Amino acid sequence: MERRNFLAATSTVLAAGPLLQLMNTAPAAATPSAVRPTDVEQIRTAASTLRSWDNLYGGAGVVRDTALAQLHWAASLLNSNCPAPLRAGLFSAVSRLATVVGASAFDAFAHEDAHRLFAFATSCAEEVDNWPLRAISYNLRSRQATWRGDPDSGLTLAELGLARADRLSPAECSMLHNARARALAKMGRTHQTLAAIGASDELFASIVPANEGPWMAYYDGAQHHGDTGHALFDLALAGHPPQEALQRLQTAVDSHGDGFARSRTFSRTKLASLRMAAGDPEQALADGRIALAEVSQLRSLRANHELGELSRIAHRHRTTSGIRDLREQITSTVVV
Template identity: 30%
Template sequence: AGTPPHDPRVPPQGRFSVPRQRGTDRGPGQRVSSGDIAALRSVGDLFRTLDHAYGGGHARQALVRYLEHEAEPMLRGTYGESTGRRLFAAAADLTRLAGWTSYDIAAHGLAQRYFVQALRLAQAAGDRAYGSYVLLTMSCQAVYLGHGREAVQLARVAQQGVGPAAPPVVQAMLHAVEARGHAVLGEARACSASQLRAERALGTARPGDEVPYWARAFDEAQLADELAHCHRDLQQYRTAAQHAERSLQLRAPGFARSRLFCRVVLATSRLALGELEQACALGAEAAKEASEMRSARAVEYVRDFERRLEPYRDAAAARTYRDRVAAIG
């Protein structure tokens, strides 16, 4: 259940129904207004902020209930073609976010069902670019699960979906995630080529560019984060550390989970470079941050660091690390 589909094509358009929890009553149909759609968008922004700062576990349950009780009745409501497209687009965004928060708590099969439904809704909205963003999200999940080949395939289908005229920031996102897939596979040359395309694309971005809302958070900090992960996976630890440090310098505090991930990448790199004390200090800081979130991914990042630390378990720095983590409670 944890493996993204081998065929990443958009599924055929069908009945629109977000994945549901048992025992949930549906509300009656209703006429959908512009205000309703604006509310869906605002709710999406709110849950995105919660997810970035505190983890998917904080946002997911309330988001799922909102989808079931508010968004789904709207999909079964009354609206014209133009309003319908905007409604489907807003519902696609919330559904993708439900998948993302499910992924963050390691409910991977459920996450994939949300992603597939988000693809259908994006298709109904006529929004190929957003469909590509959903595929990109699925590629990120494949990277996390270690399915590098599927990650590359999904990223490439996403690239085809937006085409060469996509804004530079979008192109940079797509190439960066493809690079992550190559890194998981140990394909250093292909990874380097994708990284270079991502860097060049972001380098051509200009403040006045029209960038879709879902791509606006992709900046120098995020690109450095992706590059750090790539070099870590390729065991190029000195370069990984440089990119991780740059990302941490640039990344806004509100992206707490991303900062934690990058801190662990830096800790792992320092450990591999023989800088045990610094690695343990960074790891302990990340462990404290993870304890304040509801994110299975955050916990797994810390556990990965601890597995790498195991050969040094008798060193003073490792004992200090364990003491600090134990004190977190």
């Protein structure tokens, strides 16, 4: 893509719909006329910091507003004079920041904003042939499509992310196979889901953390077990034996540190829902109470939605002591 065409596309993405309105809620910092190494490093630092906030607090509060302002300034640098040695670093840093901001929008149910931001991140990565960041953007695009009820598109996006897998690391490939598994599970393709999980497991076992890029630092055992456990959760609700899903989700809950509070809450809520569906309401009740307390500390509409699913599944055990109280607390505590 020629630079002129790319920048025209960039302007279209950033100006579309309510995204521009959100970005204009605060005065924008002046755009430098020339890009310096410190500017690129600032964007990288912003992406890392905002991602950690998003994982810790959720994306539906101050995190998202702060992230949008940062991205507006970073994207404006694409129109500045950029020395050739800095160009790849600049576009890669902006791509990374766009995925972080898109993920916050996704968590806040600003789905059209998230869709545009993920596509923008892909364009930035492709502009400088950054295959790992391209893979990350496709992973998020796949997950959002699947979450929104379009697993067919989710599967296509995950497989596009795996294009030229020889240029990706084991963690990056494992991540995308998890996205494939989650899409396939929603489509009811049990054998293909299990095959995708098997491929992810094999790749995960070969990861050498020191050889992975810093953008994959989040992808540890907790994340891997949570992602694969989520795919198996959908199979279990459709009648597949639940034991492996329960085991993987429990491992994720036990392994996630406090810095990944939202991810831990997602897995704990899924664990409670699956135990409720599998006929273990007492243990599900204990997990559900903890999940409810954790969600109350987040600004995450996706976490609220997961609690709503738990409440719906718990309805079948409404005569069990404590279940009615849990469902009432979910209704009064979160917006489902």
